[in-house]
Amino acid sequence: VRLVESGGDSVQAGGSLRLSCAASGFPSDDYAIAWFRQGPGKEREALSVLVTDDGDTVTSDSMKGRFTISGDIAQNTVYLQMNNLRPEDTAVYYCAASDEPLLSFKESEYTYWGQGTRVTVDS
Numbered sequence: 001v002r003l004v005e006s007g008g009d010s011v012q013a014g015g016s017l018r019l020s021c022a023a024s025g026f027p028s029d030d031y032a033i034a035w036f037r038q039g040p041g042k043e044r045e046a047l048s049v050l051v052t053d054d055g056d057t058v059t060s061d062s063m064k065g066r067f068t069i070s071g072d073i074a075q076n077t078v079y080l081q082m083n084n085l086r087p088e089d090t091a092v093y094y095c096a097a098s099d100e101p102l103l104s105f106k107e108s109e110y111t112y113w114g115q116g117t118r119v120t121v122d123s
């Protein structure tokens with residue numbers, strides 16, 4: 001399984017970015033893709049999850065209203081739309097995948113990880 005993130009950039013506060021996670025090599029069509037991030041000096045935190053079997057999603061309460069996960073399952077690509085970005089959103093953003101289509105925020109549930117894409121938000 002391979003995950004490749006893209007879309008990270010430097011933006012001004014209030015701006016928007018859309019991150020992409022291109023997935024390949026899954027043994028089945030049913031899996032979960034999650035977005036995590038790790039800011040400077042912070043622990044990694046879960047943001048949002050999508051499962052491919054029914055397209056269901058979950059987003060952390062702290063991100064609702066600003067971050068939206070979506071997917072083009074036919075293209076095995078999952079997106080994270082981020083609006084109204086704040087300096088505290090500065091982080092490396094990772095996508096992670098699990099062979100089990102579970103809506104989980106637990107890092108231990110995810111076997112596969114991308115290399116990360118960096119987002120910097122300037123005030």
